[in-house]
Amino acid sequence: MNWFLRGVFGGIRTTRYPKKPETTPGTTPGFPVRAEHADAQQRSLTLVCPTSALVESGDAVDVRDDRCVHCMRCAPGVAPSPLTWRYDPQWAHATRGTIEDAALGGTFRRSMHVRVVDAGDCGACLSEILHLNDPLYNMHRLGIFITPTPRQADVLLVVGPVTEQMRLPLLEAYEAMPEPKRVLAIGACAASGGVFGPSFTSAGGVADVLPVDLVVPGCPPPPLAIIDALLALAGSRAR
Amino acid sequence: MNTTRVEASSLVDACKHLGETGWRLATIAVADSEAPELRYIFQGPRGEGWEQLVVRPQPGSRTVPSLTPSNVSADWFEREIEDLFAIDFVGHPRLGDFVLHDNRWAEGVGPMRPGAPIREALVERAWQPRRVLREEGAFVMPVGPVYAGEAESALFLLETVGEDVVRAVPRLFYKYRGVEKLAQGRSAQDALLLVERANGTSAFAHAWTYCMAVESIVGINVPERARHLRMIFAEMERVRRHCAVIRAIVDSTALWVGASRLLELEERLLRACGAVAGHRYLFGLAAIGGLQRDVDDEALRSIAHEYAEVGKRIRVTVEELAHTSSFLDRVQRVGVLDTRHANEFGAVGPFARASGVASDVRQLQPYGGYADVELEVPTANEGDGYARLRVLTDELRVSTALIGRLASHVPSGDVRSDWSPHRGEALGWTEAPGGTSVQLLMLDDDARCVNLRFTPPSFRNWQNFRWVTEDFAFQDFPIILSTCGLSVAENDR
Numbered sequence: 001m002n003w004f005l006r007g008v009f010g011g012i013r014t015t016r017y018p019k020k021p022e023t024t025p026g027t028t029p030g031f032p033v034r035a036e037h038a039d040a041q042q043r044s045l046t047l048v049c050p051t052s053a054l055v056e057s058g059d060a061v062d063v064r065d066d067r068c069v070h071c072m073r074c075a076p077g078v079a080p081s082p083l084t085w086r087y088d089p090q091w092a093h094a095t096r097g098t099i100e101d102a103a104l105g106g107t108f109r110r111s112m113h114v115r116v117v118d119a120g121d122c123g124a125c126l127s128e129i130l131h132l133n134d135p136l137y138n139m140h141r142l143g144i145f146i147t148p149t150p151r152q153a154d155v156l157l158v159v160g161p162v163t164e165q166m167r168l169p170l171l172e173a174y175e176a177m178p179e180p181k182r183v184l185a186i187g188a189c190a191a192s193g194g195v196f197g198p199s200f201t202s203a204g205g206v207a208d209v210l211p212v213d214l215v216v217p218g219c220p221p222p223p224l225a226i227i228d229a230l231l232a233l234a235g236s237r238a239r
Numbered sequence: 240m241n242t243t244r245v246e247a248s249s250l251v252d253a254c255k256h257l258g259e260t261g262w263r264l265a266t267i268a269v270a271d272s273e274a275p276e277l278r279y280i281f282q283g284p285r286g287e288g289w290e291q292l293v294v295r296p297q298p299g300s301r302t303v304p305s306l307t308p309s310n311v312s313a314d315w316f317e318r319e320i321e322d323l324f325a326i327d328f329v330g331h332p333r334l335g336d337f338v339l340h341d342n343r344w345a346e347g348v349g350p351m352r353p354g355a356p357i358r359e360a361l362v363e364r365a366w367q368p369r370r371v372l373r374e375e376g377a378f379v380m381p382v383g384p385v386y387a388g389e390a391e392s393a394l395f396l397l398e399t400v401g402e403d404v405v406r407a408v409p410r411l412f413y414k415y416r417g418v419e420k421l422a423q424g425r426s427a428q429d430a431l432l433l434v435e436r437a438n439g440t441s442a443f444a445h446a447w448t449y450c451m452a453v454e455s456i457v458g459i460n461v462p463e464r465a466r467h468l469r470m471i472f473a474e475m476e477r478v479r480r481h482c483a484v485i486r487a488i489v490d491s492t493a494l495w496v497g498a499s500r501l502l503e504l505e506e507r508l509l510r511a512c513g514a515v516a517g518h519r520y521l522f523g524l525a526a527i528g529g530l531q532r533d534v535d536d537e538a539l540r541s542i543a544h545e546y547a548e549v550g551k552r553i554r555v556t557v558e559e560l561a562h563t564s565s566f567l568d569r570v571q572r573v574g575v576l577d578t579r580h581a582n583e584f585g586a587v588g589p590f591a592r593a594s595g596v597a598s599d600v601r602q603l604q605p606y607g608g609y610a611d612v613e614l615e616v617p618t619a620n621e622g623d624g625y626a627r628l629r630v631l632t633d634e635l636r637v638s639t640a641l642i643g644r645l646a647s648h649v650p651s652g653d654v655r656s657d658w659s660p661h662r663g664e665a666l667g668w669t670e671a672p673g674g675t676s677v678q679l680l681m682l683d684d685d686a687r688c689v690n691l692r693f694t695p696p697s698f699r700n701w702q703n704f705r706w707v708t709e710d711f712a713f714q715d716f717p718i719i720l721s722t723c724g725l726s727v728a729e730n731d732r
Binding site for chain 1: 340343344350357358361363384385386387388389390391392412413414415416417418420421428429432433436437438439440442483496497499500502503505506509510511512513514515517518519520522523524531532533555556559560563726728729731
């Protein structure tokens with residue numbers, strides 16, 4: 001039973017986030033940031049971007065977060081004149097109003113149950129969601145739990161572009177949830193269809209099928225970005 | 240690749256001959272511009288390479304004789320092609336309801352055909368699973384498509400007479416995203432994104448397979464440094480994915496402490512990938528002609544060290560678990576796949592190697608730089624859950640050692656060759672973490688993708704799932720499922 005003892009007496013290695021920022025390398029791929037005064041080379045990145053996530057507006061290059069699929073073509077180390085990338089975990093944005101408007105608040109701050117539905121995910125977002133239970137992240141300490149049944153769920157977390165054959169199971173899961181409920185779309189596919197949608201077999205993201213409250217873009221968004229969004233829904237996000 | 244044109248009438252005999260001499264069916268591809276043309280690609284048993292049989296149905300018809308009665312490994316390929324291209328396989332025992340579910344799409348749509356009326360074929364109707372058991376009290380217990388905590392969407396129909404499950408039938412393709420169809424008409428560069436994101440946990444291997452096909456069409460060589468780095472990243476991905484499967488096995492036996500420990504080790508591997516390559520799942524790393532970004536040699540060596548360290552810890556954990564009876568009792572003698580079935584139904588990868596089928600294209604058909612490295616291919620013969628766990632752990636050891644050897648002397652130079660468009664057709668293959676991944680690619684003069692046939696390992700391995708799930712107890716189902724290490728996303732693509 002050595003594995004058991006090693007596990008139990010291994011000490012606490014959990015991140016201090018959200019109390020303190022997490023700076024370990026490799027916890028996030030980063031996210032491109034709008035360039036206010038873009039040079040010519042940066043403007044040419046809009047032609048390289050495969051999903052039109054980068055658009056020119058005046059002399060700036062704007063980033064449409066939902067469309068970014070992390071192809072890395074505008075990243076430092078790849079592009080000759082890259083955009084600036086940010087490495088904080090606050091990737092989420094609300095679909096209407098502010099992030100604070102989407103919060104459940106009240107008792108949900110201490111206990112919030114999440115049902116994950118895979119609506120055509122490639123496995124990367126699901127893997128990152130799995131790591132929320134990792135001792136290094138441990139979302140249980142924040143009062144967030146994954147539940148197998150939608151009837152006990154407060155948040156419907158959807159990954160994938162919503163394929164035609166997952167549309168009805170997804171809707172059924174949503175219908176089965178009690179009020180109040182929130183829908184959280186995780187990843188580029190769920191946000192905008194990503195590289196797959198809209199197409200003959202996929203919707204262009206969860207918003208085509210369900211009313212979405214919060215979106216976390218990225219391909220895939222790292223565990224901390226997902227935790228940040230879940231905390232925002234619970235109403236206890238770090239400010 | 241050796242190509243032979245055969246008449247539809249002599250197809251079955253030609254394939255039978257190949258099958259009898261040990262050639263395994265790797266994929267069936269369809270080129271469908273004006274008239275459909277089927278390509279049956281076989282892999283030689285001892286490194287002979289690839290053999291292609293090309294068949295055209297009679298003019299005006301969309302029927303070919305089915306291989307399935309004489310070679311069962313063609314079963315799922317034919318079912319898939321029937322759904323996607325509306326080509327009828329005469330003599331196939333069971334077509335329909337496969338990729339396109341009967342309750343969502345009308346039969347005979349063939350979305351891969353040029354100009355098929357796809358969206359018009361959407362329907363909404365009831366669907367009942369087929370039941371084979373006719374004993375009194377027999378029933379079908381459906382599991383899915385939305386089930387468990389963070390499970391991938393798939394439906395499993397467990398046929399039972401009460402206590403034990405007699406057979407389990409997977410109904411997949413809930414996540415069919417149509418990668419092959421979406422790739423048509425896109426530039427070679429953009430189609431790479433689709434292939435890479437078809438399965439996030441083997442992204443680099445599939446991207447490499449694709450790049451290999453493009454590189455042999457346009458006729459360029461990859462720089463020495465990129466060849467070397469590609470091997471390192473592919474092995475890193477293998478280690479990480481094997482760690483994830485081992486974690487899932489421990490998780491399915493409800494040993495949370497062990498599972499958490501492995502989860503933490505997997506996160507360390509992900510962070511190592513993220514720190515050196517900029518992306519935790521190695522997206523955006525592979526590029527046509529080499530790699531999209533260069534990495535620092537010093538960082539690479541420290542990552543190799545981290546992999547060796549984490550690999551050692553994973554092995555120690557597994558060895559200790561193997562001395563824990565509550566774990567061993569649950570993985571031994573469950574989900575047995577015997578060598579005969581693994582061979583007949585075309586299993587690949589560690590899944591097949593645990594059943595005594597020692598096929599690894601890194602050794603059999605070396606690509607990239609694998610011809611120059613010494614490679615041990617671990618196998619086992621029992622074919623049960625424990626054998627699969629052992630093979631995974633051994634492969635993890637071999638791969639971490641290989642990463643260390645490769646990272647110690649990385650050649651200097653560029654990581655990317657320039658290329659210019661060229662028309663052509665080529666096969667790409669790699670040993671992805673789950674097994675052999677094969678892609679047949681056709682490009683036009685502007686390097687636009689005309690046709691892509693993407694056969695991932697999971698597609699070939701799910702076909703064997705029915706043998707793994709015969710006569711078992713209900714509580715063993717998650718364990719059997721996890722020991723197989725099959726990806727639904729990769730299969731559905």
